[in-house]
Amino acid sequence: MSSACLLSRMAKKLPLSDDALEMVARRFAVLAEPMRLRLIQNLFEGEKNVNALVEATGGTQANISRHLQTLTQASVLARRKEGLQVFYSIADPSIYRLCELVCGSLEKQAVRQAEAFGTD
Amino acid sequence: MSSACLLSRMAKKLPLSDDALEMVARRFAVLAEPMRLRLIQNLFEGEKNVNALVEATGGTQANISRHLQTLTQASVLARRKEGLQVFYSIADPSIYRLCELVCGSLEKQAVRQAEAFGTD
DNA sequence: ACTAAACATGCGCATATACTCATATACTTG
DNA sequence: CAAGTATATGAGTATATGCGCATGTTTAGT
Numbered sequence A, B: 001m002s003s004a005c006l007l008s009r010m011a012k013k014l015p016l017s018d019d020a021l022e023m024v025a026r027r028f029a030v031l032a033e034p035m036r037l038r039l040i041q042n043l044f045e046g047e048k049n050v051n052a053l054v055e056a057t058g059g060t061q062a063n064i065s066r067h068l069q070t071l072t073q074a075s076v077l078a079r080r081k082e083g084l085q086v087f088y089s090i091a092d093p094s095i096y097r098l099c100e101l102v103c104g105s106l107e108k109q110a111v112r113q114a115e116a117f118g119t120d
Numbered sequence C: 001a002c003t004a005a006a007c008a009t010g011c012g013c014a015t016a017t018a019c020t021c022a023t024a025t026a027c028t029t030g
Numbered sequence D: 001c002a003a004g005t006a007t008a009t010g011a012g013t014a015t016a017t018g019c020g021c022a023t024g025t026t027t028a029g030t
Helices: A003-011 A018-030 A034-043 A050-057 A061-073 A094-117 B003-011 B018-030 B034-043 B050-057 B061-073 B094-117
Strands: A077-082 A085-090 B077-082 B085-090
Touching: A018 B018, A018 B034, A018 B094, A034 A050, A034 A061, A034 A085, A034 A094, A034 B018, A050 A061, A050 A085, A061 A077, A061 A085, A094 B018, A094 B094, B034 B050, B034 B061, B034 B085, B034 B094, B050 B061, B050 B085, B061 B077, B061 B085
Parallel strands: none
Antiparallel strands: A077 A085, B077 B085
């Protein structure tokens, strides 16, 4: 598995290989769905089971289950089975900062646009 | 324009509205394409015109132009026209940390997987 | 004004993926 | 073992989007 080697090029400001770029792109793609972000946001409060997430988000059970699968396969979430229920939790702590960064950036943009229009 | 208000909820650990979630998701989606990441990576070296980016990435001119448009509309890149040429550059400095964070996270994952397999 | 260069864009195709509905699986309890 | 509950998944559909091809637009030079 050469991924570690490939990805470490980033820290050294070296160009990433095609494989590495696809991995990074895929990571961003996993976070590029509003419902998945809503799930992540809910899990910021702590571990929750599927039913709790279904009720909290207002989505259908099937859809939520699929999104949770996507997030888990990407190692963003962790899965813990306890009897009939399955509990999900944030597995990748970098998600916090990632969301903070994007929100901060978007907020700055919004403020600039608001100022440009003289509103607010 | 209430975006600024909505997004600021993030910093206070409050739930984001549907609109805010869609904005964040869209931001991630813009970064979820290998070719766009390659362009961004190339622009880490500094401002470049379209032709230079076409040659550096090996993509077609039409495709590169479209990706640059996507990135510019998302305010990730800035566009500067000078005669016949158009120069693009990184407009959103948060992109650096964003990429670093994801790369670091993926690298950790890869290392763990490598260790689990006993390879490396 | 004509030509060429640099970049952008309309269009069609192919693929990916989010969603819903129905059903399957796993586990607990009586 | 039967029934019920919590979760996962197969199938089908609709939408989005990346790509290539051709063409359009803007600007510089003669």
